[in-house]
Amino acid sequence: MKNGFFRGHGLGNDYIVMDPTELSFQLTPSNIKAICDRNWGLGSDGILALVPSKKADFGLRIFNPDGSEAEKSGNGLRIFARYLHATGKTKKKHFTVDTKGGLVTIDLHVDRHGDASAVTVEMGRATFKPEALPCTLSAGELIQQPIEAADRKLSFTGVSVGNPHCVVFKPAGEPWSREDLLTLGPALEHHTLFPRRTNVQLAVPTGPKEISILIWERGAGETQASGSSSCAAASAAVRLGLVKSPVTVKMPGGTLNIEVAPDFSLTMKGPVAEVARGALSPSFVRGLR
Numbered sequence: 001m002k003n004g005f006f007r008g009h010g011l012g013n014d015y016i017v018m019d020p021t022e023l024s025f026q027l028t029p030s031n032i033k034a035i036c037d038r039n040w041g042l043g044s045d046g047i048l049a050l051v052p053s054k055k056a057d058f059g060l061r062i063f064n065p066d067g068s069e070a071e072k073s074g075n076g077l078r079i080f081a082r083y084l085h086a087t088g089k090t091k092k093k094h095f096t097v098d099t100k101g102g103l104v105t106i107d108l109h110v111d112r113h114g115d116a117s118a119v120t121v122e123m124g125r126a127t128f129k130p131e132a133l134p135c136t137l138s139a140g141e142l143i144q145q146p147i148e149a150a151d152r153k154l155s156f157t158g159v160s161v162g163n164p165h166c167v168v169f170k171p172a173g174e175p176w177s178r179e180d181l182l183t184l185g186p187a188l189e190h191h192t193l194f195p196r197r198t199n200v201q202l203a204v205p206t207g208p209k210e211i212s213i214l215i216w217e218r219g220a221g222e223t224q225a226s227g228s229s230s231c232a233a234a235s236a237a238v239r240l241g242l243v244k245s246p247v248t249v250k251m252p253g254g255t256l257n258i259e260v261a262p263d264f265s266l267t268m269k270g271p272v273a274e275v276a277r278g279a280l281s282p283s284f285v286r287g288l289r
């Protein structure tokens with residue numbers, strides 16, 4: 001369909017999927033911003049673009065609503081997998097996807113309606129090395145390093161799961177507030193220690209195998225859920241000895257299950273929903289550049 005889109009969400013983290021070969025315009029940063037605008041466009045936490053790949057069954061580019069490009073997205077991958085299945089682009093239930101943050105493998109769980117309503121993704125390995133995020137701090141690994149943000153002295157654990165994450169833990173029983181997220185999120189995202197910015201998780205252990213997180217996404221701001229954030233926070237919690245795998249990650253939008261292997265390979269399992277399919281109107285497209 002010309003200028004067609006598929007819209008889905010993973011626990012309230014919503015994405016628009018597009019096939020650039022069907023578009024009459026380029027996915028430039030300004031066009032991405034216009035489409036993702038919640039008042040003036042379709043509104044979305046980002047755009048997923050199907051691209052060719054020589055290494056995998058499918059290639060995926062991930063764009064944030066501010067027009068920047070992300071290396072990986074956990075919810076984005078589940079939504080992309082559902083799109084591929086729902087639109088008949090694949091008949092397989094097991095396939096690979098090439099992202100800028102590495103190759104991942106997907107397993108679809110098809111329900112009695114024939115929908116891929118849950119997806120398991122082998123997300124790759126977490127690393128705590130500063131160069132992977134990148135982070136300019138000189139340390140072997142970014143484990144509980146000091147940082148100052150919004151006039152507060154904090155400790156963070158830096159994790160890359162293909163994309164960068166800054167996880168800040170409070171002790172069990174001391175929950176973070178939304179106000180904390182709205183002040184610390186942007187301050188940490190744009191902190192000088194992170195030259196390519198970072199995603200932020202305010203985390204607290206809530207059980208021997210459970211954590212709760214609030215999420216501030218690079219290029220998107222506050223979101224209801226994030227797959228790569230869940231992977232990063234679960235990895236950090238296991239590395240710090242706060243919880244054991246498999247880790248249940250609770251977020252405002254719902255819960256993801258993350259398995260953290262001894263070598264920090266990550267498996268994410270969670271639900272995904274389709275919301276709509278349609279096409280951008282010709283008059284909206286004429287307003288794009």
Ligand SMILES: N[C@@H](CCC[C@H](N)C(=O)O)C(=O)O
Pocket residue numbers: 013046062064069070071072073074075076163164199217218219220223225226227228229
């Ligand atoms: N919502 C995503 C993460 C999307 C990318 C992120 N904003 C970045 O810039 O790295 C997820 O579910 O992982």
